[in-house]
Amino acid sequence: MNKIFASRPLLASPVLASLLAVGSLFGGAAYAQDTQPIDRIAAVVDEDVILKTELDRALANILSQYAGRSEQLPPRDVLERQVLERLILVKIQVAQALGTGVRVGDPEVEQAIAGIANSNRISVDQLRQQVARDGSSFADFRSSVRDELLIQRLRQRFAQTRVSVSDAEIDAALAAQANSGTQYHLAHILIALPEGATPEQIATAQKKVDGVKALIDKGEMDFNAAAVRYSDSPNALEGGDLGWRSMDEIPAAFAELMRKMTPGQVTEPLRGASGFQLLKLVEVRDASQSGPKMVTQYHARHILIRTNDNVSDAQAKAKADTLRARLAGGAKFEDVVKESSEDLTSQTKGGDLGWFMQDEFGPEFGGAVAALADNEISAPVRTQAGYHIVQRLGTRQSDVSDQSKRAQVQETIGRRKLEEEWNRFLREKRGEAYVDFRIGKGSEQNNPPAEPAKPATSGG
Known part of the structure; x- marks a missing residue:
């Protein structure tokens, strides 16, 4: 059945998860408007700007999450650039959504805010008071919720037009799972390489990933802290967590490695399309289903x-x-x-x-x-x-045992494809965008951020 009217997003995480993330990074103030005249511009993104107060609020929110664990964070200037890059990507995605006709009405924003309040077991009035205690205006919070909804809807449209899963792919995945319902909880550290990387860039990245691996092996830094400090992945600030993956969600080049690893182990550096990676197997579980559902x-x-x-x-x-x-x-x-x-x-x-x-x-x-x-x-x-x-x-x-299994496999394959295509799309849009940094290193030129600082190793 073609369920074109359904509110359920296809191959996308629930909207509420994205809305709850508003507070985790942007502190409900991603797009402050009622600022003081002395407010500085942190970056110009095409025809929009990111204000210094926006960046400061986002930084403060990250620092509060790592209270008592500040040693796991990178140096202030590196963390500032990581957070600023996230804010830049939000601006780019919102502009892309609006430019392609995506709209979010006031009733949808109100419904989403009510959902956030309900998930936190408080009323909307209590949520309003909490936002004020955090030093933000409710108008800013509403704006950030609207933008998260716009991005979520853009991602849904992207999935519907760019991602498809064939019956043959589902059949092949079900056959592969016939004797194994194992799922793997993974984390990773990415040392990125640009397209067409020079031998010098490859050698530098190789030295850096080797240094990070040495720090982890010696126990001088745990994996999550190393990811926060050194990874170039968008999920670096989450410790590189990739969540639970079934075998068909893991690239074939890495799948065999996972089967041989035990929880807690970290791979040697792996070369992939995006650069060098370290993969950690966090946990393993049996997710197989038996009997009727x-x-x-x-x-x-x-x-x-x-x-x-x-x-x-x-x-x-x-x-x-x-x-x-x-x-x-x-x-x-x-x-x-x-x-x-x-x-x-x-x-x-x-x-x-x-x-x-x-x-x-x-x-x-x-x-x-x-x-x-x-x-x-x-x-x-x-x-x-x-x-x-x-x-x-x-x-x-x-x-619905068989139907449920097929739906789960379709969702799994679709999610993996969407993740790959969406990240490629964001890199493309980021490369096309005009970004003028007004603070920090590189503020004098319109370039993406430099590599994070290299770890010190015994090998130099």
């Missing part, structure tokens, strides 16, 4: 009224209320679908969506369906796509 499935039909640049939230809600009133007055559901529904895929089937699991079309839609009795019609339900009027037709218990 019974889930509740729902059968429902719906009417969709979309929101877009030409239809406001209030207009869509008013139209949905009118249609709901017609149904209450005795109008046939399939007739209203034919006349008014804007989900073209289900419109020709009377709005019928077939059988699906609760969260298949997103939490808002699924929650509304689960709350209905069979044949009951809902009030208008707001999702990312617009307003839905839903009628639940039935429920059943179903064994």
Whole structure:
């Protein structure tokens, strides 16, 4: 079924995870506007700027996360450049999103903020007070949430247009997993090389990665601290953590190594497309599934009224209320679908969506369906796509073991492809962007940051 109206992102992490990350790096003040006249510009990014106060807030947030562990952080100037580069990438992604027509309405921002408050088990008013205690304005926090949503939606569009997973790929991965459900928790350190690296650049990077490995082997620095201090990867400030990966998510060149390693081990330097890497096997677990997996499935039909640049939230809600009133007055559901529904895929089937699991079309839609009795019609339900009027037709218990496995494998392969393509896309956009550093090293020239400081080693 082509679920084009679904609010669930395809091959992308949930929006809420990105929103919660707002506080972790940007401190809710990624785009300060009400600054003092003396505020300096830290960097110019195309037609936008990053203010010194923005950078200072982001730095302060990182420092607070490493309170008591400051020795794990790189020198101040290197950390400042790492954080500034992240802020630059945010600016570039937001501009790209807006330039390609991505928009986020006020109701979506409010819904996301409510979700952040709920996940922290506080009210929105308490969240507002917390933001103020952290030294930020709520307007800045709203702006950062909106930008995170824009980036998430850009990434979703990118996945839908650039990433595809064939049935043959899924079949091959399932065959490879037949005798192994093992997953690996990995971390890495990347010493990057530019495209077309010269022999001198390769030799310098090789010396640096060897030095980092020597520090780890001697116990002078743990892996996470070395990643924060020396890695060129976007996840350096997270200690290089790559999370859990199944074997089909690990490049073939590294997969055999993982099978032979024990938790805690670190590979020798590995040469890849992006440069030299050190990989650490953190943990191993058995994620295999056995036996039937019974889930509740729902059968429902719906009417969709979309929101877009030409239809406001209030207009869509008013139209949905009118249609709901017609149904209450005795109008046939399939007739209203034919006349008014804007989900073209289900419109020709009377709005019928077939059988699906609760969260298949997103939490808002699924929650509304689960709350209905069979044949009951809902009030208008707001999702990312617009307003839905839903009628639940039935429920059943179903064994989805094979279906679930295929979906998981598809998600795994898609996530790996998306990660590779998205990182390549960001590097391309970063290279095309005009960036003028106004503070720190290199502020006199428009260049990407220099390599992080090399570790001292016994070999010089």
